[in-house]
Amino acid sequence: MNSAHAKRRLPSLGALQAFEAAARHLSFTLAARELHVTPGAISHQVRALEAELEEALFLRGHRSLTLTRAGQGLGEVARRSFDSLAEAVRALAVERRHQLTVSVSPSFANKWLLARLPRFRERHPQIELRILATQALADFTRDGVDIAVRYGLGRYAGLVSTRLFGEVAFPVASPKLLKRVRLKSTVDLASHTLLHDEVGQAHGGWPEWLAAAKVRHVDASLGTRYSDATLLFQDALEGRGVALVRSVLAIDDLAAGRLVRPFELSIPVRHHHALVCPKRALQRPEVRAFREFLLEEARACEFEGRPLRAR
Secondary structure, three states, rough: OHHHHHHOOOHHHHHHHHHHHHHHHOOOHHHHHHHHHHOOOHHHHHHHHHHHHHHOEEEEEEEEEEHHHHHHHHHHHHHHHHHHHHHHHHHHHHHHEEEEEEEEEHHHHHHHHHHOOOOOOHHHHEEEEEEEEEEOOOOOOOOOOOEEEEOOOOOOOOEEEEEEOEEEOOOOOOOOHHHOOOOHHHHHHOOOOOOOOOOOOOOOOOHHHHHOOOOOOOOOOEEEOOOOOOOOOOHHHOOOOOEEEEHHHHHHHHHHOOOEEEOOOOOEEOOOEEEEOOOHHHHHHHHHHHHHHHHHHHHHHHHHEEEOOOO
């Protein structure tokens, strides 16, 4: 046996786990909630660890916790160690089951990805897919995510990132709405409810489109706003207004005739969809298979006769 290993002395794993959670949350209460124990149990474990190490790890204030210098150092090492353990355990389980967890936004899943997944399942029936649909950026270790589709400027530190496609934005409406209310020119927009997609700085929204169309008689501040584009599309499909949408999300509804474009003008979108994953994830055949599939689908996806992947 290696002499260094024979002399290895570590504190209680439970105490280290309690400390790491408390250090991450800076709260015994939140750490207790995560580990399904009482705050008193967390406090007891941390005090036992401090006694064993003969070192204070927290400065305890009134309803506040602050890490000491020693606590900061041990907390960072403990976090990395527990993350590595969790990843190794998860990888063993996933490899046995051929499971693949994909993180996407709800709107991208609903309006683009789900319609294409049957082709992936037909090609790779042994892979068990788990779709994690969330607006939040997934943590690849803590959330058990293997690969993700993210929407932004393409800057994802520490991850392998491949651009899927860019897009443009333009108004759409349901044919059933256009049968009821006139929309022959931009002048008619004043008689319609404007539906807004809140996508941060992705594009300038209705104000930018109306300015590009040289429309001055329509108040771009009016209408209904949606934090999730799925809801925006639902209202547009029901004929409840005219929506400014992004081409990737609209492409299938336009092709099926569920939505139409009353005007040809579009505005550029600064953000784009990218396929991202940790470099180590590419060692797994399931990740490589899904990545190749999505890139193939993106190449086949065209809008107005042009590949959406074109920069």
